[in-house]
Amino acid sequence: MRTIFFIIQKEFLQIFRNRFMLPVIFIVPIVQLIILVNAATLEMKNIGVIVVDRDLSTISRRLVGKFMGSSFFQIDKYTFSLEEAEEDIEANRSDMILHIPAGFEDALVKENIADLQILINAINATVAGLTNAYTNAVIQDFNQEILGDYTGTIRFVPLKQIDVRYSFWYNPDLNYKVFMTPGILVILVTMIGMILSALNMVREKELGTAEQINVTPIKKIQFVIGKLLPFWILALLELCFGLGIGKLLYDLPVTGSLLLLLFYASVYLIAVMGIGLFMSALSETQMQVMFLAFFFLITFILMSGIFTPVESMPDWAIRLNILNPLAYFMRVIRMVLLKGSAMVDIIRECVYLSIYALIILSLAVWRYRKAV
Amino acid sequence: MNRFWGFVIKEINHILRDYRTLLILFGMPVIQLLLFGFVVTNELKDIRVAVWDQSHDRYTREIISKVFSSGYFILDSYLTSERDIEDKFREGNVKQIIIFGHDFAGKLEKENKAEVQLLADASDANTANLVVNYTYGIIIDYIRTLNRDLTAPMSIVPEVRMMFNENMAGAFMFVPGTMALILMLVSALMTSISIAREKELGTMETLLVSPLKPLQIVLGKVTPYLGLSFINAVGILVIGYFVFGLPVRGNIVLLLIECLLYIGVALSLGILISTIARTQQMAMFTSLLALMLPTILLSGFIFPVENMPAVLEWLSVIVPAKYFIIIIKNIMLKGTGIMFIWKETLVLVFMMAVMILISVKRFKIRLE
Numbered sequence: 001m002r003t004i005f006f007i008i009q010k011e012f013l014q015i016f017r018n019r020f021m022l023p024v025i026f027i028v029p030i031v032q033l034i035i036l037v038n039a040a041t042l043e044m045k046n047i048g049v050i051v052v053d054r055d056l057s058t059i060s061r062r063l064v065g066k067f068m069g070s071s072f073f074q075i076d077k078y079t080f081s082l083e084e085a086e087e088d089i090e091a092n093r094s095d096m097i098l099h100i101p102a103g104f105e106d107a108l109v110k111e112n113i114a115d116l117q118i119l120i121n122a123i124n125a126t127v128a129g130l131t132n133a134y135t136n137a138v139i140q141d142f143n144q145e146i147l148g149d150y151t152g153t154i155r156f157v158p159l160k161q162i163d164v165r166y167s168f169w170y171n172p173d174l175n176y177k178v179f180m181t182p183g184i185l186v187i188l189v190t191m192i193g194m195i196l197s198a199l200n201m202v203r204e205k206e207l208g209t210a211e212q213i214n215v216t217p218i219k220k221i222q223f224v225i226g227k228l229l230p231f232w233i234l235a236l237l238e239l240c241f242g243l244g245i246g247k248l249l250y251d252l253p254v255t256g257s258l259l260l261l262l263f264y265a266s267v268y269l270i271a272v273m274g275i276g277l278f279m280s281a282l283s284e285t286q287m288q289v290m291f292l293a294f295f296f297l298i299t300f301i302l303m304s305g306i307f308t309p310v311e312s313m314p315d316w317a318i319r320l321n322i323l324n325p326l327a328y329f330m331r332v333i334r335m336v337l338l339k340g341s342a343m344v345d346i347i348r349e350c351v352y353l354s355i356y357a358l359i360i361l362s363l364a365v366w367r368y369r370k371a372v
Numbered sequence: 373m374n375r376f377w378g379f380v381i382k383e384i385n386h387i388l389r390d391y392r393t394l395l396i397l398f399g400m401p402v403i404q405l406l407l408f409g410f411v412v413t414n415e416l417k418d419i420r421v422a423v424w425d426q427s428h429d430r431y432t433r434e435i436i437s438k439v440f441s442s443g444y445f446i447l448d449s450y451l452t453s454e455r456d457i458e459d460k461f462r463e464g465n466v467k468q469i470i471i472f473g474h475d476f477a478g479k480l481e482k483e484n485k486a487e488v489q490l491l492a493d494a495s496d497a498n499t500a501n502l503v504v505n506y507t508y509g510i511i512i513d514y515i516r517t518l519n520r521d522l523t524a525p526m527s528i529v530p531e532v533r534m535m536f537n538e539n540m541a542g543a544f545m546f547v548p549g550t551m552a553l554i555l556m557l558v559s560a561l562m563t564s565i566s567i568a569r570e571k572e573l574g575t576m577e578t579l580l581v582s583p584l585k586p587l588q589i590v591l592g593k594v595t596p597y598l599g600l601s602f603i604n605a606v607g608i609l610v611i612g613y614f615v616f617g618l619p620v621r622g623n624i625v626l627l628l629i630e631c632l633l634y635i636g637v638a639l640s641l642g643i644l645i646s647t648i649a650r651t652q653q654m655a656m657f658t659s660l661l662a663l664m665l666p667t668i669l670l671s672g673f674i675f676p677v678e679n680m681p682a683v684l685e686w687l688s689v690i691v692p693a694k695y696f697i698i699i700i701k702n703i704m705l706k707g708t709g710i711m712f713i714w715k716e717t718l719v720l721v722f723m724m725a726v727m728i729l730i731s732v733k734r735f736k737i738r739l740e
Binding site: 020024028031032035036038039044045046086089090091092115116117118119120121122123124125126127128132133135136139140162163164165166167168169170171172174175176178179199203206283285286287288289290291292294295298299302303307308309311312313314317331334335338339340341342345346 | 532
């Protein structure tokens with residue numbers, strides 16, 4: 001026990017003496033929480049519109065006015081030449097073209113139906129899809145409006161209507177920041193648990209100091225515990241620190257039990273540290289372990305559902321996610337923080353992760369050899 | 373010159389002998405393209421939805437079957453009481469609950485107006501928004517079929533054309549994005565670590581006392597990565613073309629030259645970082661923080677830059693990947709020539725020049 005304690009003491013001294021380590025642990029989360037959280041949004045605003053109004057009728061002007069009035073759109077310019085407008089889109093000066101052909105009002109009044117052309121720059125398919133949805137909403141709205149104006153008096157058979165009301169639970173303003181913050185916290189904790197601890201292990205190997213420890217009476221298991229425990233503590237501190245910042249900056253709700261979250265995080269950390277240890281056993285140099293860790297971390301992060309829902313992924317990805325510890329934690333941290341889920345709701349994730357941690361850690365300790 | 377090539381060959385051997393380096397070099401781009409192509413999409417599929425139908429009539433059944441035949445949603449369960457709602461959401465599988473009030477059909481037929489309630493689990497705000505919009509669209513569509521035989525109301529029919537990308541393929545975004553990211557990773561991260569490594573292990577001293585000039589050492593370190601990055605760029609283009617059907621509408625030679633320019637910028641960034649970092653860990657974290665994160669985020673790769681707060685938009689001005697992505701999108705997808713991208717090209721050239729200048733100033737040929 002005393003041996004472990006001394007190793008831990010040595011590790012902490014090394015961490016705190018390293019001028020570079022502390023900023024990594026405490027400044028990085030702040031920067032990440034500020035930049036990443038603010039950057040990750042699909043909310044659209046200021047979609048640039050070029051208006052090509054060849055009809056110049058009351059109705060066409062009203063339609064343009066409708067777009068002007070919407071907070072999603074901003075009119076970049078008016079022109080009569082479709083070619084010019086298309087050139088502007090090509091040069092990225094605007095996002096979409098609203099083309100109202102000549103005879104628009106006539107067609108609407110006489111034939112009850114009128115065509116309208118919308119041209120959207122679709123290189124970014126996601127943005128184009130959203131732009132299309134917003135445009136459609138504006139036009140639907142406008143349709144309703146003129147329907148009331150023009151046919152309100154002569155309509156005999158009333159139309160059936162279904163009133164669709166919707167409400168967003170747990171986050172009524174659709175504030176994506178409280179969604180992203182827990183996700184970023186998961187990445188931060190994983191970075192410390194997986195990469196820093198793995199690097200630390202391998203560094204001793206690379207610099208040759210591992211050999212010196214190998215000839216001491218320190219047992220393999222003591223060495224591993226002494227090496228990992230400091231990072232386990234640091235990572236948990238980091239989580240609390242990050243939660244505090246999230247609370248401060250974005251008013252992150254903590255609906256569920258904080259204790260439950262910390263408990264889950266500590267199990268999670270054992271699992272990722274197991275992965276880190278395993279990777280360090282496979283590597284001789286820091287560069288090698290960095291590359292390994294980086295490869296898996298990126299893959300894990302992208303598959304974890306931090307940006308997009310896991311359910312919408314293809315089946316093979318969902319099955320692969322059984323091996324992805326980040327996917328479990330990503331789900332649990334959001335459930336506990338935002339929805340107040342209790343132990344009963346996450347029992348399945350708890351059991352899975354515990355088994356996972358047990359397997360990977362024993363595998364890693366077995367693979368880790370106290371020999372050169 | 374022979375000495376120089378000997379050094380380059382030594383570096384190439386270093387790289388190719390280690391399977392982990394190869395994993396990053398060639399495994400990473402493939403995995404990323406696959407993940408972005410098939411896994412990380414904003415398209416909805418198989419979202420679990422629960423229904424609380426208190427009316428059970430012809431209309432509600434029709435709406436329900438319409439919603440679930442769309443392919444976006446799968447039916448999780450029927451709820452029977454209000455208490456179930458909260459429990460369902462807390463369990464975490466159900467993303468939306470559709471509620472029909474009592475006597476839906478009666479209200480619709482007698483008063484011509486009935487109400488549907490959609491409750492979405494907005495702990496995932498982006499998805500909740502999409503889910504509600506999709507459902508809303510399906511129901512609106514249903515109303516239109518209901519009213520079809522009554523009157524033909526006057527309506528404006530928008531005809532939408534998606535320019536440059538008719539099928540709205542996501543590949544148009546992520547292939548250029550992955551290219552920007554991988555080239556940055558391979559060039560900047562790898563060079564900075566490999567130079568810092570020589571410093572940390574003390575082998576830099578050996579190199580400095582060798583007949584190789586400092587410039588040759590740096591060039592020798594950089595040359596293999598230049599070649600490998602270029603192979604990578606071509607590989608990504610080939611995968612983009614054959615797997616995701618991404619066209620190259622513009623001049624391929626111009627495209628490759630721009631790739632080389634961007635690789636040059638990334639390499640000079642790597643050199644710059646290595647002149648600052650003393651240890652591998654430092655080089656790695658600086659590269660990760662200063663390069664990876666901004667490249668992923670501020671280059672508009674996953675999330676559009678236009679939607680970000682103004683400060684971040686300004687910050688994106690110094691991210692090389694932003695210009696590179698504009699350039700390759702222009703050449704590949706719009707087929708435009710140098711006329712449209714000379715500004716961005718100049719910015720990249722300027723960045724490279726500045727970074728090389730600083731690196732030369734900072735490069736120490738003596739030991740501390």
